Amino acid sequence: MPYRLTVLGTGYLGATHAACMAALGFEVLGLDVDAAKIARLQAGELPIYEPGLEDLLQQGLASGRLRFTTSYQEAAEFGDVHFVCVGTPQKRGEYAADTSYLDAVIESLAPHLDRECLIVGKSTVPVGTAQRLADKLAELAPARELVELAWNPEFLREGFAVQDTLHPDRIVLGVVSDKAEKVMREVYQPMLAEGVPVVITDYPTAELVKVAANAFLATKISFINAMAEVCETAHADVKDLSLALSFDDRIGGRFLNPGLGFGGGCLPKDIRAFMARAGELGADQALTFLREVDAINMRRRARMVDLARELAGGSFRGCTVGVLGAAFKPNSDDIRDSPALDVAVTIGRQGGQVTVYDPVALDNVRRAHPDLGYAESALDAARGAHVVLLLTEWQEFVDLDPEALGQVVARRRMVDGRNALDAEVWRAAGWHYRALGRP
Structure with missing residues (x-):
């Protein structure tokens, strides 16, 4: 008989x-403590934008294989394998990750676990969690040793x-028993049948894989943006260099695209959090380079504002600024730590009359920044x-006709x-065109 699964936390990852x-x-x-979110999901509505996901949600509901609840007791009684998918945001005023949502899930679920089951953590966490x-x-589960944990x-x-x-391009399983590995292999059998590589390891290594991957990716992005800084002073072209x-x-060309840098809810x-945890473990010197990676990334935003001000004539006072893009990347409505939105807000604070358009993120931006101007195209x-x-590289912006856009602007800049x-x-x-890292 196939395992019955629960998903604890129905945000981006969980949904x-x-x-x-x-x-x-x-x-x-699916379980969440947010009753309004659960009601929307049960009605087939996604609280986020993700291509193809709403169709899958509605198909799952229609088939009867997918439903949602706010009851931990119901989840414990239903599930054989419980996937924990809650967020680990940055603590306010600190670099460290906030794992309180994870603790709350375990403390709420565990007292109801009175039979054999497997808890599977999918959240990005500090090593040791x-x-x-x-x-x-x-300590808390009545079934004691019959309840196991895996990290995936x-x-x-x-x-x-x-x-x-x-x-997926790989599956990583941090387990402490053959039984847990067997269960996870059965759950992921459709992927394994496709030949997806699987790495069986311990808890700490499984926890480190995600943050190490993100640290490497962030370093690659910041490297080419550091080269953009050099190119600007040397009058070279970072696009040709890349x-x-x-x-x-x-080296390869993936994520070697110079520009405004990375953002979003993860990187x-x-x-x-990786730097903070390394410091707690006494290995802070190993990751000091990530401070510069972070700093390079933030400098790109400031440089973008400087370039815009330069084309505006030295000041944003009395200047109308059209902003294309607010999400941190295309094909998403996520505005968390969005470089595009950061630039737009900064220019508004410096006196610019900012009007923003984004294909899917406008509702989120309006709620967060009602002071900005908005457009529907x-x-x-x-x-x-x-x-x-141009701050988010949506395909519709890449495909814009420069002549048609030129007909509506005050100046072609x-x-x-x-x-x-x-x-x-x-x-x-006829446009005065400028870009980060280019002559």
Whole structure:
């Protein structure tokens, strides 16, 4: 008989995991303490934007394999395998991760666990968290040693989360028993049958894989942006430099795109939490380079504002600024630590009349920053603008007609924060075109 699964926490990770596991044929019960969110999910509505996910959610509900609850007792009675998918945000005023949501899930679920089951952590956590939670389960669960913990980090990319869940590039399992490994192999059998590599390891290594991957990715992005800083002073072209580097198979071209830098709910807070935890363990010197990675990333935002001010004539006072993009990346409505939004807000605070357009993130931005101006299209955002900024590389912005946009602006001035546009095409259309790291 197939295992019945619960997913504890129905945010971005949890909602995706629940819908995808139901699509694989499992009976799945999603749990969240937010009753309003559960009501929306049960009605087939996603609280987030993620391509393809709402269809899977509705299919799971229609099939009867997927449903949602706010009851930990119901989850404990239902599930054989419980996936923990709650967030670990950055603590206010600190670099460290806040694991209180994880503790709350374990403390709420454990007293109801009176039979054999497996708890599977998927959250990104400071190394050492899994063992601490395993000890807490052993103390609080009535079934004692029949309740085990495994750690199975997620590697989802926003905008590609369904693909990454159903067809991952690897599966990492931190386990302490053959039984736990066997259960996880059975749960992930559809992926393993496709030949997806699986790494069986211990808790600490499984916990480190996700933060190490994010630290490496952040370092690569900040490296090319550091080269952009050098290119600007040397009058070189960072796009050509990046292209030349990409042909070296030791380096590769993925995530070697110079621009406004990284943001979102994972990379920034994960590398900061990694540094904080290394310091607690006495290994802080090993990760001091990540402070510079973080600093380079934040400097790109400041440089973008400087470039925009330069094209605006030295001041934003009395200047209308059209902003294209607010989400931290395309194919997402996530505005957490968004470089695009940071730039827009900064320019507004410096006196610019800012009008923002984003294909899917506008509702989130309006709630967070009602003081900014908003438009329902790229043309409307640029109407009457003295300078236009491309800050999130949505395909509809890449495909914009420079002549059509030029008809509605006050002045043809473009700052491309993502190096996404063809500079020669825009200059040929009469635009004063500038981009980070380029002449």
